[in-house]
Amino acid sequence: MDNNKKTTFSLIPADSRILVVLPHPDDEAFSLSGTLAKHIAQGGQVTYACLTLGEMGRNMGIPPFTNRIGLPTIRKGELEKSAEAIGIQDLRMLGFHDKTIEFEVKEVLDGTIYDLIVELKPSLIVTFSPGYSVHPDHDATGAAVVRAVERLPQSERPLLHTMAFSKNCYAELGQPDIENDVSDFLENKMKSIQAHRSQFQAVEMLGQNKLKDKEIKERFGKERFWTHSV
Template sequence: MLQPERQILVVFPHPDDEAFGVSGTLAQYAKAGTPITYACLTLGEMGRNLGNPPFTTREGLPLIRKEELKASCDAIGIKDLRMMGLRDKTVEFEDDEKMVQMMTDLIDELNPSLIITFYPNYAVHPDHEATARAVVRAVRRIPEENRPRLYGVAFANDTLEGLGEPDIVNDIQDVKEAKWNSMHAHISQTGWILQEEAKRKNEGATEDDNWLVIERMYSYRWHEDFEEKF
């Protein structure tokens, strides 16, 4: 059962990050009327998939991914999409203070009760990690009694070893179509995954504990902060 929220801020670096990990949860919140702002830091212009044969050029990919991102937000029910204008695969090289200030400005404007991003040290991609660090650093500067809740998506191979079982395990059966549509919106990058899932279903696989019907996150553990000194 989801906890009621006043305002949710979602921060991910790439179009489709929202689709994989939290689109069902966000669809449930949107269905309940919770305002959601999604700050997507880049347009994923360095995405791996250009098609075979190519369906676009490297120069044309950002326009495609921008429209896919809008379609994903429509599928989820997100009405406030912010495209933050950073460049794909360079987020890790942005000035730390610039990144933290970007997050602080969003938090100050929106006053969210919940922020969703990646979990630092368990997010695999350098852009994911840089995003997670910036969000945590921004929230850390808020007095503890005023901090929003902070949820992190973690999928590194050592996640269970390092963090244990997730404390947020959300059944999204009631909005699984919204999640599928969010994934499908990013078809330039997710086509092969959706094909594999369709094949799996055709072979008789069930959805009981599948990522399409169960979403998992971790509450950020301030007592185990990713930075020992700050």
């Protein structure tokens, strides 16, 4: 990777707004919670639009402490705790159904995202990279964001950064355009991860398996994004 690549914060003013559009509670935790905390610490605003409550998630806690009926309420609370840990000022829960984003009526899904963009006028939107984000909800969310941005006049379109995880993402997309050092915001990031207690135990922070500070920095201290042309 080119060590001279720009970070998110050299591309947008420090006091500007980022709009994050992701489908599930916990999608933010591992991938960009440090980036968001860093932006907020520099005076920026963040709106996180979460499409679903992750009500179809497989995990009910380890060991289980809820059930299918109670899971949406649990995950809503976890999302709120994660957003608080990051410092997010504006959390929107949009009420779509988990594991069905690809089947939503495009006019409704795209229109909801478009209306948010028009309302907020963000300098940057962050979402998943369509086709390279493993989960169908991830891919469908990214595709909907791209379509919504494309409805705007060219001169009014914000920057669009995407996150990708598929095995072929580096081969087909190339190296990420942005590698953001978030090592100074690992406390926010680990608290964000830990907030989603129903979905995973943050073994990195617990008991005999707890990683040393250096190991945490190496594993979680960089967040990477691709620039998506629209």
